[in-house]
Amino acid sequence: MVNPLLFWIIAALTVIPSLSLLFARKAVHVAMAIVLVMVGLAAAYVALGAPFLGVVQIVVYTGAVMMLFLFVLMLVGVDQREDLKETIKGQRWIGLLAAGGLGAFLVSVVARVALPVQEETVGEPDVIAEVLFQRYVLVIEVLGFLLITAAVGALVLTHAPRLKPRRTQLEVQRDRVRVGANPVNKPMPGVYARHNALDVPALDPEGQPIEDSVSRVLKIRHQTQDGAEFRAQLEDPARKDTEEGR
Amino acid sequence: MDPINFVILAAILFAIGSAAVLLRRNAIIAFMGVELMLNAANLSLVSFSRIHGEIDGQVMAFFVMVVAAAEVVVGLAIIIAVFRARQTISLDEPSELKG
Known part of the structure; x- marks a missing residue:
């Protein structure tokens, strides 16, 4: 007999999270x-009374299968939107009803079933092993074939054949020069006495800012500065006085 | 508490899993619904093994776990192959299978 409190805890622990299969939006939460x-x-x-199966369940399902699901989720992109249009009209309600x-x-x-509960035989590993490797030894071998076939099948299915030969670094560089890219390094961003950072452009010998010297990413994020506020600080007379007085 | 209650729990879990397969369009979530259905079947096998006091049900549940592991590997590989081919894992998108 099973402790009723244990049963209700297990029931809550399985039914409530499994409802996320129907209601959770993000696939990672579901996993x-x-x-x-x-x-x-x-x-x-x-x-x-199946401690061996309990351990196998943890190892195989939480440890291997669900982590494999998470790997694939990360691979295909976690933010895959689920389209909510119905291909068959009223499919949602038909499915829910079914x-x-x-x-x-x-x-x-x-x-309505009432079965007499027999004496408990605990599924310790040695008990399972005796049944598994005596009566079901052929099944175990077939399962070995199945696992190998599945592994090879997964390798074949996810194998992407290379259609074009791999480009070497030299070819990449030659192609870049051919389309007119600057063959030399870009100038470094600005290094000033008052401000030494990646977000201000360098100045050329004539004192004009070189736009290329600031990272493209910072420009897109609007995190660059043009240096005007530092110049204003320098030319601010009040600030100059305090600095001289120090 | 009678172990038959675990069979009722397994029936509820099976219904939730089948609802996920029928309702969700995301292939990975639908696949997790299939996993939940397999586990519900496992739970009923183990509880019937407890009711009858024999070990065979647990051995069968073990076999189901092994087959499910192989099935997950191949299924996820197919999902990745489909995603590579058409950049989506929606189940309604690959409509070329229509006759």
């Missing part, structure tokens, strides 16, 4: 919630 569900299921397995009907049907059938 983290499903990790919680897997931990709850592991607790359920331990409570049902899933809800299935759930209600299953629950109503299972709730």
Whole structure:
């Protein structure tokens, strides 16, 4: 028999996060919630006398499968928008009705079942191993083939053949010069006595600012300065007096 | 508490997973719904193993886990291949499979 408090904790730990599958907007949130569900299921397995399966559940699902999901999420971009237009009209309500009907049907059938509970056999690793490697040894070998096939299949599916030969650094540089890029380095940004930073342009020998010397990224973010305020500080008479008086 | 309650819990989880598969368009979220359905089946296997007092249900749940791991690997590889080909993981986009 299972402790009722434990059952309700497990039920809350699995059902509430799994609802994020339906309501959460971001796929990363869903993945983290499903990790919680897997931990709850592991607790359920331990409570049902299957400690080995509980540990395997943690190792395989929270440790490997859900992390693989997270890797793929990062690979395809976390901010993939989900389009909400319905391809089939009323698909949302039909789907909700079908899933809800299935759930209600299953629950109503299972709730009427009363089975006598037999003596507990705890699924310790050695007990599982005896069954696994005596009665089901052929299945284990077939599963080995399946895993190897899956690994090779994943490699083949994600393999991107190289269509063009790889460009060397020398070719990249020659192409740049051919389209008229400046072959030498860009000037460094401004280094002044009062201000030594990347966000102010350097001055050429005639005193004009060189626009190219400031990083393009800073310009796009509007984080550059033209140096006017430093000049104003220098030419401010009040400030000059205080500095001389010091 | 009777272990049959865990079967009811498994039925609820299965319904939630199937709703996710039917409703969500993001391929990865729908795939997580499939995972939840597999785990619900596992939970019912383990609780029936507890009810009957035999170890076979747990062994079958173990097999399901191994097959699910292989299935996740291939499924995610397919999602990545589709994403490379058309820059989207929406399930409605690849409509070339229509007859």
